[in-house]
Amino acid sequence: MSEHYFSSRPHSAPEARRVRLVVDGRAVELTSASGVFSADHLDRGTRVLLEHAARPPATGRLLDLGCGYGPIACALAIRAPGAVVHAVDVNERALELTTANAAELGLPNVQVGRPDELDAGLRFDRIYSNPPIRVGKAALHALLATWLDRLTEDGAAHLVVQRNLGSDSLQRWLRDQGWSATRAASIQGFRILDVRREASG
Numbered sequence: 118m119s120e121h122y123f124s125s126r127p128h129s130a131p132e133a134r135r136v137r138l139v140v141d142g143r144a145v146e147l148t149s150a151s152g153v154f155s156a157d158h159l160d161r162g163t164r165v166l167l168e169h170a171a172r173p174p175a176t177g178r179l180l181d182l183g184c185g186y187g188p189i190a191c192a193l194a195i196r197a198p199g200a201v202v203h204a205v206d207v208n209e210r211a212l213e214l215t216t217a218n219a220a221e222l223g224l225p226n227v228q229v230g231r232p233d234e235l236d237a238g239l240r241f242d243r244i245y246s247n248p249p250i251r252v253g254k255a256a257l258h259a260l261l262a263t264w265l266d267r268l269t270e271d272g273a274a275h276l277v278v279q280r281n282l283g284s285d286s287l288q289r290w291l292r293d294q295g296w297s298a299t300r301a302a303s304i305q306g307f308r309i310l311d312v313r314r315e316a317s318g
């Protein structure tokens with residue numbers, strides 16, 4: 118049976134792998150496993166996001182939307198130890214890996230869970246995401262509409278999307294929905310989109 122990285126329960130036995138990344142000069146290793154997105158290496162889009170997106174604020178509530186094995190959530194938690202980093206995913210194996218990675222790296226400010234486990238009243242100062250483009254346009258739009266709505270008034274989202282996988286049409290769609298969506302960077306075929314509420318008045 119075929120299996121997507123966004124399966125809620127990958128049925129293949131997990132084969133552990135180690136993925137290395139460098140966060141502000143600190144080399145860290147994360148455990149990844151078959152059945153999660155980019156299990157063998159840090160995804161290029163994720164690397165572009167971590168190296169070129171705006172840095173997180175020192176405090177506040179951050180969200181890694183679609184955390185996979187946790188590279189974005191862990192990097193945010195290292196950079197902003199005074200912030201709370203929520204990491205959500207629909208893939209149970211991804212959640213287990215992110216939990217284990219945050220524990221191994223000594224990052225108590227990472228909180229991991231399924232999207233429906235998060236208190237619906239929580240608002241986020243920043244959302245960082247390498248979003249699941251392959252779920253299809255309708256599902257992706259529904260996902261982003263749900264979570265962008267949960268940004269604080271002056272909150273911002275930083276999304277990395279491959280140009281070939283529709284970053285420009287996603288940017289147009291976000292604008293059509295009334296968001297300010299600007300291209301913060303364009304690097305190695307990836308765009309970083311910064312999304313904020315349109316200034317009113």
Ligand SMILES: C[S@@+](CC[C@H](N)C(=O)[O-])C[C@H]1O[C@@H](n2cnc3c(N)ncnc32)[C@H](O)[C@@H]1O
Binds near residue numbers: 184187206249
């Ligand atoms: C492109 S991957 C990025 C994973 C990880 N952040 C990284 O950079 O390696 C997108 C992730 O979104 C997750 N995902 C898919 N549908 C989702 C949903 N409805 N809510 C939350 N996460 C979802 C997938 O399981 C996958 O782990």
